[in-house]
Amino acid sequence: MEVLVNNKLYAVQQGITIAALLQFIQLSAHKGIAVAVNNQVVPKTAWDQQQVEPADNITIIRATQGG
Template sequence: MEVFVNNELYAVQQGTTIAALLQFIQISSHKGIAVAVNNQVVPKNSWSDQLVSDADNITIIRATQGG
């Protein structure tokens, strides 16, 4: 199945969770990361349980600091 992550197309296996997707796209640190699936923010404590579906639009935002 295919999902869009920050407007890039990725092929993932059925049954992929958000946590597994982050690992697949090589985001190892979850600190300062927010994830939304189809414009709905997913709480970090749900990432290991929530499955992605075919054609999901996933947005990953990384917090930065500066001034």
């Protein structure tokens, strides 16, 4: 199935979770990351359970330091 992550199309396995998707796109260090699926923020505690659906639009935001 295909999902859109930060405006980039990825082919992933059916039933993949958000946590597995982050690992797949090499963002497994979960510190400073927020995830929204179809414009709905997903709590970090749900990443291991929530499955990604076909054609989901996923936005990943990474916090950065600066001043």
